[in-house]
Amino acid sequence: MFKPIKNTKVYEHIIEQIQNMIVDGTLKQGDKLPSERDLAESLKVSRASVREALRALEIIGITEVRQGEGNFIKTSFDNCLFEPLSVVFMLNKGKPEDILELRSILEIETVALAAARITEEELKELEELLVQLQDTENEEINVLLDKKFHYKIAQASKNFLIVNVLNVISSLMDTFIKEARGKILNNKDNADILMQQHEEIYLSIKHRNPKAASLAMSKHLQLIYDTLMKKEHL
């Protein structure tokens, strides 16, 4: 629920199906895609839609056409016109640890920038999110509020590129580290600790103390890393 409503165009569905095959490992680098006809039959769509989706994947730089042979997942993505980070991440068998590591590096520094650059208005919005987090019992809403809290901090850094990369990381986390927050809250004590940590982050930003903000974020992300990676290996 609350997922962004995606366009429901046929070719987008097809591309998503192919993405899923990449995520679950059915399709790997260098693999041949099913034929146009097979894809159309198994997905119950027209061949024209399949052709369109295949063309799009080629243009984006995920697949290549070998004349007379069919469509193949590329083996190298150096010449991509665009940077389909998440797909390339999947194809290169990226590990969840990589996502969390990159997130840590970025967020620990971003929160310091936010502490230095946040406007009064943004600070107020951040406080409101914190209050909502404290007041809400509904876990699904809390997941959203949690995301918004981190997103607001990224925006306060005033570096649009960082906001963008963090967005990509966030969608990678959704895909690869399912129910991250759920896992963390399996341990009941963690709920209180998480709340405390968010408060600490908020307060250090409010006091415009970049170093304290980095430290608070670092502790927060360490808890997330420890919990997710421990559960991941159980």
Next chain:
Amino acid sequence: MFKPIKNTKVYEHIIEQIQNMIVDGTLKQGDKLPSERDLAESLKVSRASVREALRALEIIGITEVRQGEGNFIKTSFDNCLFEPLSVVFMLNKGKPEDILELRSILEIETVALAAARITEEELKELEELLVQLQDTENEEINVLLDKKFHYKIAQASKNFLIVNVLNVISSLMDTFIKEARGKILNNKDNADILMQQHEEIYLSIKHRNPKAASLAMSKHLQLIYDTLMKKEHL
């Protein structure tokens, strides 16, 4: 010269033309694209190719079709199927400072990871790149070697996602901070300093000293930032 040889398919040319119009500000968020016919005429290509390129931009999530009105640059990129970071960066009027800031954050931490994780073989390759940098007078080759040096360090971090994001940043720098190295070398003293800095980075990695590596990288990137931003504003 030495640019990666891109596919020379017609629709890719068209997409690049449209990307250029975005880079130079001709096309902004919410703007209407020229009609299929006008694009075909001005680019001297077939309307079928134009249609294909427009479709691709739509699928990637850069443009949207409004029935009966034509193709428009989107105003929001939240629902992008892919993450065309560089195009979104352009459209959001990202500043060169943003690129350098993100690069700093990432490379300062990445070099520390590299110092901890680099293999003997990678260390040898890094040393070879350094020797080549010292021996080469040709400025264009040096630019490439410089990039390879930083790329090798990113790879040594063993975090594929970081390598990928740094690749995107590198292409953004090529697009938005043209002749970065040329600008830095306008000042003759800088050439020696750059060489020294690369040596320092290499040695701290060789000694597997993450903190020293971060510090050396930080000094290096500060020089780049200062030089580029000063020249930028002249």
